Amino acid sequence: MSQVTMTVNGKEMSSDAEGRTLLSQFLRENLGMTGTHVGCDTSQCGACVVHVDGVAVKSCTMLAMEADGAAVSTIEGQAADDGTLNTLQQAFQDHHGLQCGFCTPGMIMSAADLLKTNPKPSEAEVRHHLEGNICRCTGYHNIVKAIMAASGQDVSSIAAE
Amino acid sequence: MYNFEFEKPSSIADAVAALGDEEATALSGGQTLLPTMKQRLASPTKVVSLLGISEMQGICTGDDGALCIGGATSHADVAAGASAYPGLAALAGGIGDPAVRARGTVGGSLANNDPAACYPAGALASGATIVTNAREIAADDYFQGMFTTALDESEIITEVRFPVPQASNYQKFEQPASRFALVGVFVAKYADGVRVAVTGASEEGVHRWTAAEEALSANFSADAVPAAPGADGMIADLHGTAAYRAHLVAVLTKRAVAAAS
Amino acid sequence: MPKDHGIGASPKRREDIRFLSGTGNYTDDMNVNGQAYVHFLRSDVAHGRIKSINLDAASAMPGVVKIFTGADFEGVGGIPCGWEITDKHGNAMQEPAHPVLAQGKVRYVGDQIAAVVAETLEQARDAAEAIDVDIEELPAVVDMAGALVDGSTKVHDDLTSNLCYDWGFVEENKPAVEAAFADAAHVTTLELRNNRLIANPMEPRVAIGDFERASGNSTLFTTSQNPHVIRLLMGAFVLGIPEHKLRVVAPDVGGGFGTKIFHYAEEAFCTFAAKALNRAVKWTSTRSEAFISDAHGRDHVTTIQLALDADNNFTAVRTDTMANMGAYLSTFAPSVPTWLHGTLMAGNYKTPLVYVNVKAVFTNTVPVDAYRGAGRPEATYQLERVIDKAALELGLDPIALRRQNFITEFPYATPVAVEYDTGDYHATMDVLEKMADLSGFEARRKASEARGMLRGIGINCYIEACGIAPSNLVGQLGARAGLYESATVRVNATGGLVVMTGSHSHGQGHETAFPQVIAEMIGIDESMVEIEHGDTDKAPMGMGTYGSRSLAVGGSAMVRATEKIIAKTKKIAAHLMEAAEADIELKDGTFSVAGTDKSVAWGDVTLAAYVPHNYPLEDIEPGLEETAFYDPANFTYPSGAYACEVEVDPDTGKVTIEAFNAADDFGNVVNPMIVDGQVHGGIGQGIGQALLENAAYDENGQLLSASYMDYAMPRASDLPFYGVDHSCQTPCTHNPLGVKGCGEAGAIGSPPAVVNAVVNALRSGGHDIHHIDMPVSPSRVWQAMNG
Structure with missing residues (x-):
């Protein structure tokens, strides 16, 4: 066990971790931040995506100790302090981009990563960027639509609300 | 996962020393190693992270014009920074998904030598030099079959030098579940000839398709690509027969040549 | 113009706020004080006879609380099947025993052999590796046609064959069908396979069993589409716990698609072990485990x-x-x-x-x-x-x-x-x-x-x-349950409503859509209606969510309960306005007397129900809560x-x-x-x-x-x-x-x-x-x- 310290959503947090403690475990179990989900064990579903030093990573495939000293951003830190959803979160609600909500944290964090580098992605670019995020509920239609809408694009011509 | 001691040295020398322990393993991006350890299929007692070693990071051009990539450079960094070698940058940008590319490294991929990974095809087709803490290994000598390489225990890839071809392209036909290469073909055209490396297809792992190399060296056009290689020794599984993989080798080679021309 | 509220409108989903901000409450997000963790040792062979299980080394491993095997479940019920099919000869299907932990044989890769309860999950996994199991591997029955050949290896030795049933429908029509084929101008024949699938809801299954010794009450938190059904099946058929001593909670559930309808051995195990050990026991499936344990x-x-x-x-x-x-x-x-x-x-x-x-x-x-x-x-x-x-x-x-x-x-x-x-x-x-x-x-x-x-x-x-x-119909067809739904509608004094429904939402948006129906019926704002689901201590009974039944059956139960509420509030309104009940109309949240300008607001009537100073106490009780069970026709x-x-x-x-x-x-x-x-x-x-x-x-x-x-x-x-x-x-x-x-x-x-x-x-x-x-x-x- 050794102490791991990271800045999570702007707040410094510490806890003891083993070598094998994954970042996802550290967030969920050590820090009690259960917004980050774990949906697989082969690094494919993307429910666990968080940002480490500004880069989207799969927190189930990164050791907590590798994030020692890093700035970590999770789903819990996306809304404003008064609870107001950010543009991307609001677009997901407006366009029904989630159903059961389990993949949603990873979807939001991956989409945020995309919009940072590509502020007006095409449909194909959105779909390609979500290669590592699996949703079983939505058939992706409204997720793709929400992300394009969040980027300020007119999505009214895309079939169905 | 079994527990282990974690170390994150900041120099190659310290990493090599730390890896001297029996049952120690190097951790680069961890995108393959960590899932393997979660399944308890690997049980190192010490894990040595290579990501704290700044001399293993980054991309530069060598005196001979080769593109030199630090062993711990992520796929995302290669995709963004290897503009001198667009074929390789595109290969790196097509590995896994964005989050995997942010962590996975060229050294980690080559050290693992997964038979369906992309980088081995790029390295072999480029005739790359794999630089370790101890020596330099030519790609032709480095890959020794599925998950097998010329690396010794505790030897780490510090840099990979890719001679930059006149033209190149990588075509990957994805396995529908894993999105690894069901078959991937990297074609690189150099002044002294064409090299064609195939991943995903063979039970021997990444390999060169010499018949295609000869034909394309004489005439670099898609029409010159020979008929598909034989199905003997090709992988057969849930996702494709040996004959299908052999067929794809030729299809993808043609497409790579067409895209590179 | 699309409607902006009530039936036919598309209000944004209220549940999204918690899911989008990382504050959902999925089962794995829950922890019970003092909980232990269970890891199941699963068979890695498809078919085999368990010759021996030696727990000595494993039991001595650090952190191990107890290791359970099939022997610990002798005298305990098996996992029940909820539907009996009668075959074309009029005989009942063959129904094998389904033990919580394997007894005698393992029958598929993933079949649970032993359950290791330890202080931490990793300790449980470590100890599971130290269990010494001797299994004599038997030929595996995989291909269906081969399974039906005379003399095939049997999956269950005590059944006559691998045939569960041979069903003909409608058996009496068979000769006429044969004749029609004989007379046909053209016959098209197609052989096909409907491929085997794995549902893969993104949330893997989780179960937490808890037990309170003072009351003798058991609680199971589980990733289920129908907590009441789990309470009934597990309580009555497996563990012998009466329903009033057993609470099943399915909080936010990350998708179901059918595979979270069923009662699983892991749920029964955690509930059983919590009582046996007098402490909570938690199981979280990995995705790899889900592939070999989800139906x-x-x-x-x-x-x-x-x-x-x-x-x-x-x-x-x-x-x-x-x-x-x-x-x-x-x-x-x-x-x-x-x-x-x-x-x-x-x-x-x-x-x-x-x-x-x-x-x-x-x-x-x-x-x-x-x-x-x-x-x-x-x-x-x-x-x-x-x-x-x-x-x-x-x-x-x-x-x-x-x-x-x-x-x-x-x-x-x-x-x-x-x-x-x-x-x-x-x-x-x-x-x-x-x-x-x-x-x-x-x-x-x-x-x-x-x-x-x-x-x-x-x-x-x-x-x-x-x-x-329809319960009477499915009963004739072999269902061992009724398939109605229930709802309780509770109106508070200040006019807000809480609906406790037996339907369960795991992505379907009931918390948003159900209030639209009530808002339409009463003419109030949807924000005045709250939906509670997923807890057997709240809704009276529930058959759960599957078969696209939530709105058609669960929603209908809610409508029926709300109709009862409206009927009662009309009585109260009639009393307040000194009018005949038959003349009372409810529109836009206001009761009025037909043909007059008299009116009284929804909130005044609901307040009267709880502050019955001016109230027809001789005719009706105070309070405003109604339950309905709806059985579809x-x-x-x-x-x-x-x-x-x-x-x-x-x-x-x-x-x-x-x-x-x-x-x-x-x-x-x-x-x-x-x-x-x-x-x-x-x-x-x-x-x-x-x-x-x-x-x-x-x-x-x-x-x-x-x-x-x-x-x-x-x-x-x-x-x-x-x-x-x-x-x-x-x-x-x-x-x-x-x-x-x-x-x-x-x-x-x-x-x-x-x-x-x-x-x-x-x-x-x-x-x-x-x-x-x-x-x-x-x-x-x-x-x-x-x-």
């Missing part, structure tokens, strides 16, 4: 035949199916290939004669049960594929052939025991033809061909039976027409979905936004089945597609934007909302459209192909093109 779906092998007369009228349908049950009977498994499948074999067509034979087979594989659609996708796929093949053989337009045979008069009694109340199949097909721009297809095909690609279009219809189900019958357009790369065999359009008739629609989302998701899963997904076993019973590395889940890049329309609305005639259900339609209607389109594309390239089994993967397409 699988589909896995039917079928031969279907369609008889037509000289005028191309369908005269009879005959099908022969082998349905895989896996190693044990999961909760609803026997009903899926029978009543949920055979009763749909008339489809949208007036075929007068139908005979369905189903042989259910035990194999050394994971138990198979309902997965989104359950039986209805299998029926639809067979029928809509064989019709397309008949059209090909006869040189007919596949749409015209369907239209010619559509049922057009309702109610319509099918030859397979159900009565469709409403529908308009021409109308949905009319809408579809416009949506899919059929007239522009040839130009699109030419454009594809110019790029070296083959283009195809496939259409199909579907009908399903939802709103499951019939199934509901959503229907529709779907079209898929694909491109096939002739060099690689890769299929790309270029367009997908769906015209559905769901009857009345409460929240169009949510309905669209349900259809999108269903289509995504249907395309997944058609192109990608395949749970494959090798001959030794090892699951080859045991992770996302080999089980191909549909990703965003595999799927298009869908065209969705539900403007054709023939309301259900027998429930108060006129709703039919929309949850499964997409998964039922889409696979045949995809395969029809691929066959169409390949034929346009000169390939004489009539069928390719799902998943229509690149290698299979290439194989088909290249012999």
Whole structure:
């Protein structure tokens, strides 16, 4: 066990971790931040995506100790302090981009990563960027639509609300 | 996962020393190693992270014009920074998904030598030099079959030098579940000839398709690509027969040549 | 103008706020003070005799609390099956014992041998590796046809064979069906496999058992679609805990798709162990574990035949199916290939004669049960594929052939025991033809061909039976439960309402849609209504959410309870306004007396119910809470027409979905936004089945597609934007909302459209192909093109 310290959503947090403690475990179990989900064990579903030093990573495939000293951003830190959803979160609600909500944290964090580098992605670019995020509920239609809408694009011509 | 001691040295020398322990393993991006350890299929007692070693990071051009990539450079960094070698940058940008590319490294991929990974095809087709803490290994000598390489225990890839071809392209036909290469073909055209490396297809792992190399060296056009290689020794599984993989080798080679021309 | 509130409006989902901000409460997010962790040691062989289990070394490992084996469960009940099928000879199905932990034999890879409870999960895993199990491996029964051969190895030694049942439906029709085939002008025969699938909700299953010694009360927190059903099955049949001593909570659940309906051994184990150890026990499935412990779906092998007369009228349908049950009977498994499948074999067509034979087979594989659609996708796929093949053989337009045979008069009694109340199949097909721009297809095909690609279009219809189900009917069919739903509506003094429903939302948006109904009925704002679900201590009873039943059955119960509330509030209002009860009208949250200007607000009446100073105490009690149980009079019958357009790369065999359009008739629609989302998701899963997904076993019973590395889940890049329309609305005639259900339609209607389109594309390239089994993967397409 050794102490791991990271800045999570702007707040410094510490806890003891083993070598094998994954970042996802550290967030969920050590820090009690259960917004980050774990949906697989082969690094494919993307429910666990968080940002480490500004880069989207799969927190189930990164050791907590590798994030020692890093700035970590999770789903819990996306809304404003008064609870107001950010543009991307609001677009997901407006366009029904989630159903059961389990993949949603990873979807939001991956989409945020995309919009940072590509502020007006095409449909194909959105779909390609979500290669590592699996949703079983939505058939992706409204997720793709929400992300394009969040980027300020007119999505009214895309079939169905 | 079994527990282990974690170390994150900041120099190659310290990493090599730390890896001297029996049952120690190097951790680069961890995108393959960590899932393997979660399944308890690997049980190192010490894990040595290579990501704290700044001399293993980054991309530069060598005196001979080769593109030199630090062993711990992520796929995302290669995709963004290897503009001198667009074929390789595109290969790196097509590995896994964005989050995997942010962590996975060229050294980690080559050290693992997964038979369906992309980088081995790029390295072999480029005739790359794999630089370790101890020596330099030519790609032709480095890959020794599925998950097998010329690396010794505790030897780490510090840099990979890719001679930059006149033209190149990588075509990957994805396995529908894993999105690894069901078959991937990297074609690189150099002044002294064409090299064609195939991943995903063979039970021997990444390999060169010499018949295609000869034909394309004489005439670099898609029409010159020979008929598909034989199905003997090709992988057969849930996702494709040996004959299908052999067929794809030729299809993808043609497409790579067409895209590179 | 679309409505902005009430029925037919699309308010944004209120549950989204917690899901979008990381504050949902999924089972794995919960922890109970002092909890221990369990890891199950699972069989790595498909079939074997347990010769010995030595726990000595493992028990001495650090942190181990106790290791349980089958021996600890002697005298404890087994996992029950909720449906008994009677075979074509009138005999009950063969029903094997299903122990919580294996006893004597292991019967599939994943079968639980032992359960290690330890202080931490990793300690439990470490100790499980130290258990010394000696298993004598036996030949694995994997192939269904082989399993039925005389002398085959038996999955269960105490059964007479691997045949669970041989079901004939309608048995009395069989001679007439045979005669119709003998007289047919044309017979089309198609052999096909409905591929085995794994539901893969993104949240793996979790169970936390808890026990309070002082009260003797047990609690189970679990990822379930129907906590009341789990309470009943586990309490009554497995652990012998009466319902008043057992609480089952299913909090936020991350998707279900059928696989979280069933009662699983892990739930019973955690509840049992919590009591035995007097501390909470938590189990969290890994995805790898889910692949070998969640019930699988589909896995039917079928031969279907369609008889037509000289005028191309369908005269009879005959099908022969082998349905895989896996190693044990999961909760609803026997009903899926029978009543949920055979009763749909008339489809949208007036075929007068139908005979369905189903042989259910035990194999050394994971138990198979309902997965989104359950039986209805299998029926639809067979029928809509064989019709397309008949059209090909006869040189007919596949749409015209369907239209010619559509049922057009309702109610319509099918030859397979159900009565469709409403529908308009021409109308949905009319809408579809416009949506899919059929007239522009040839130009699109030419454009594809110019790029070296083959283009195809496939259409199909579907009908399903939802709103499951009339209790007296399903009782006759072998269900061991009633399939009503309950709701309690509690009105607080200040006028706000809480609905406690037995329906469970795990993505369907009940917390948003149910209040729309009440808001419409009373004329108040939706924000005045809160929905509670997922806790057996709250709703009186519940049969849960599956079979597209929540709104049709659970919503109807809520309507009935609300009607009782309205009746009582009218009495109170009449008293307050000194008017006759019959003259009281409720509109926009205000009670008025007809023909006068007298009125009293909703909130004044509800306050009077709790502060009954001026109140008809001699007639009615104070307070305002009503419960209703609603038992549907019939199934509901959503229907529709779907079209898929694909491109096939002739060099690689890769299929790309270029367009997908769906015209559905769901009857009345409460929240169009949510309905669209349900259809999108269903289509995504249907395309997944058609192109990608395949749970494959090798001959030794090892699951080859045991992770996302080999089980191909549909990703965003595999799927298009869908065209969705539900403007054709023939309301259900027998429930108060006129709703039919929309949850499964997409998964039922889409696979045949995809395969029809691929066959169409390949034929346009000169390939004489009539069928390719799902998943229509690149290698299979290439194989088909290249012999």
